[in-house]
Amino acid sequence: MQIEPASALLPAGTVLPPNETCEALARRLRAETEGEVLFDTGSRGRYATDASIYQIMPVGVLVPKTARDVALAIDIARDLKVPVLARGGGTSQCGQTTGAALVIDNSKHLRRVLDVDVQARTATVEPGLVLDHLNAQLKPHGLWYPVDVSTSAQATLGGMAGNNSCGSRSIAYGNMVHNVLGAQAWLSDGELVNFGPVAGLSGRAAAIADHVRKLAAQHSAEIAARWPKVMRRVAGYNLDIFYNQSEKPYTSDGSVNLAHLLIGSEGTLAVTRSLTLKLAELPRAKVLGIVNFPSFHAAMDAAQHIVKLGPTAVELVDRTMIELALANPAFRPTVETALIGKPAAILLVEFAGGDKAALLPQLRGLVELMGDLGLPGSVVQMPDDAPQKNLWEVRKAGLNIMMSLKGDGKPVSFIEDCAVPLAHLAEYTDALTEVFAKYGSRGTWYAHASVGTLHVRPILDMRTDGGAKMRAIAEEASALVRKYKGAFSGEHGDGLCRGEWIEWQFGPAINAAFRAIKQNLDPIGLFNPGKIIDPPKMDDAALLRFAPPQSPRPYKRIELKPVLDWSAWNVQADPVTEVTTAPGTGGDSTGGFAKAVEMCNNNGHCRKFDAGTMCPSYRVTRDEQHLTRGRANTLRLALSGQLGPDAFTSDAMHDTMDLCVGCKGCKRDCPTGVDMAKMKIEFLAHYKNRHGHTLKDRLIARLPDYAHAASRMPWLMNLRNRMPGAAWLGEKVLGLSAKRSLPAWRSDTFWRARDASLFSSRDAVLAAAQAGQKTAVLFVDTFNGTFESENALAAARVLHAAGYLLHTVEKAGGHHCCGRTYLASGMVDEARAKASALVDALAPLAEAGIAIVGLEPSCLLTLRDEALVMGLGDKAVSVSQQALLFEEFIAREVKASRFALALQPAGKPILLHGHCHQKAFGAVTPILDVLKLIPGAKPELIESSCCGMAGSFGYEASHYEVSMQMAEASLLPAVRRQPDAIVVADGTSCRHQIADGAQRAAVHVAVLLDRLLPARS
């Protein structure tokens, strides 16, 4: 265990206890609890950050299995005088979830719904439960928990309570504090206390309530004078429970609930064991009006009038955000539905209720209001649900769209949730925009106009002068907030970023009352020290994740020569124009690799559980280590030398990268485009360079080299699958799981069995293309060509039947290969050689505009992805532009009216499983389109993530269990549910997994089309 030395220079909550204490803590936690005890440097590093700009190494991490583990951990930590920091999803933006403490991660195991009372509309939950998961369980009852934070798929109820979180619809439902009815929580002396309505309290809880009541009475004049009178105030402790100051009272009947004291206390007063929540009826109908404004000022000014119509949300999207969304092909069509001309800003105004017809007059009311305000014809009325949902998704992605900026300057969160009364919103935003300009930056505005909380992040480079500018901007912003009688901390909490502003906001007397509350509940300062009470300076360089040169631990990058081309990330961006410098000019000593890794801002979006693509290894393990964010953090720490020498090529790093299946889900889903699959290739190349390749690595990587020869003696090669004991031996010697069958060798490979009449020479195809005839190049990969030649033969027949003149590239003594198996084994030089030969062969055809059609998604898409970062030059670009999957090609040709086939009906339901790389490249819709060419077909897409096989991953004994868990997460049950269906899966390994796991033969779409060709009936 490597523990950093304690330093008296660092602020409270950032100084680590001595080594012996840390070791004793780990020892006792292991002996006395059932939880996972993580004290290695990598694990601590993965819990050193939240979604803020800060980083503090924790003492260690406990992932408790039971509530008893948490209670024991608090006792042990108290004995050893080690602070405790409770954690949920770690998505906080202000650093409140970082600290030199024992981190208790509730999110893995403590996530049960303990009780739902449908009549009373209440639910009691454990703190690690994610909001979306609660709402999924409530939906059948027509109920929901309406604090709809943007991070609803990651945020835990414990973390939401800790931060007093609030969502887009807070104008209708309030913040967390308005929606919590009770809490059971441990105090630092170990007592478990029930916090609830004050009238029913006894014992310790009653004593706490008395204490707080007296403090409130004592400071009533100060509270009246200094407390912000806005709903969105989350700073300090809720001393106003006895003396309401919120625009929306905390309880509907004016009573006092002591649980509300804990809400927003950021884990500094108590550790929550359970929460009782107030549920709401799920709105049965919603309508949306999108108001288009000619100026940003007009939008801000209108908000105060619009809220009088009683909307459930009024959300802003400004011009920059509109432009960014329009530039994103996924968002463009949706955004266009909301626009009238070229507005400077739009407001999304939602009305919700029981009946859509009853809501339409409200929408008309909005139209009338805008007419009265001098903006007739400015409202897009959106009564239908589907377009509304799409538009909300774009709005929710707002911050993430913004964060995708490359370079060292990043939009920084520190004043992004100041709340001001609506009447002053326009003046406030104008003035703050001027402040940004003064400091050479600019802000993009969006979010909760209804409650005067607009998100804005100026672009700053925290590695250089960002800290100083941050302070200067914060000082000026605070003056504005004071001028307009707003709240400096209005949504995301205090943490390290706004703690120092608490006294500024409330004055010394109320601050002293906050200290007295802390003293009463946590007199030994055990819980999350340095937050709310005794906070550090927001710009304390010792706390910054990317600390500047003058700080105690300046952020540096190690020297590293990358094997892939990362120069696109090696840039700087202008903070005002956001224009980036030329690739390779960013000054990164790792050639851009580290900067690509640093794109992860810890927002936690990868902690997803829905059946999308990202991140399958997290979905089955729920371990921070096996999450895109965990991997990116570990890489960042290693590449900046914070995990010790050679950490980048260490076995610990290997363990962290090991369960990444390279599905590229993150490349598509991560809002900032963290491409872990590519990073794994880079890592493996360096790791294997240091540790050497195993026999298994070589066997798998070199498959394309020996496939041709091996396929001549299938009887010998297939012995492993047939001979008793051979699979066992294979597991012992090679590490290939004995529980797996291996793909069967056969001599009738595509190259031997193909019908030569279906193919023409390169020159003939080039000439035909020039003459405007229909042409294509069929790129046959090792897997389809060797093990499932029927797929390649079927594809050729289908394309031929549709009138295409075909060519396929070959080389003497074998076939061309994209290099994928080498990449997966970290042999980048060999992969480059293979890909280079293929690109050379394909380039003349691609340059003539002929499509390169492939069957295996991971191989064909290598031409559109990795081949572009292997230094293969312009030829690779030409090839990538023509490289299409079989179904993409057909879908494109159908659209251009060049492809038509009279197919027979399939006669059975069709189920489709998309390969991960198909999903990552948006190539699933084309398969559905192609399947719909089959008369009467209604193909059904299985909502699945990675099948778990992922090339050779699932064949390896060390991965077998995880591989099957991934398959069982959704794919295999969906296949089993429809025993009669034709299962279409274009990935070789997906088909194998389906055969192994569900004993069903899935087919490539080419085979299905071929079977349905009329000539074969």
Ligand SMILES: Cc1cc2nc3c(=O)[nH]c(=O)nc-3n(C[C@H](O)[C@H](O)[C@H](O)COP(=O)(O)OP(=O)(O)OC[C@H]3O[C@@H](n4cnc5c(N)ncnc54)[C@H](O)[C@@H]3O)c2cc1C
């Ligand atoms: C992209 C993005 C969008 C966001 N959008 C919103 C938004 O719309 N609205 C909003 O309000 N916030 C938003 N946030 C901030 C954040 O997501 C929310 O505050 C969220 O509720 C935090 O949940 P979490 O589980 O990640 O909490 P964590 O960060 O893990 O914890 C938050 C605080 O609660 C404390 N805590 C956690 N568990 C316990 C426990 N059992 N007992 C005591 N204390 C505990 C922690 O110590 C910490 O102080 C956003 C953040 C990001 C990155």
Ligand code: SF4
């Ligand atoms: S990897 Fe991407 S999605 Fe995950 S935390 Fe980092 S930026 Fe967010």
Ligand code: SF4
């Ligand atoms: S490539 Fe797939 S498994 Fe790897 S981190 Fe990204 S989403 Fe997770």
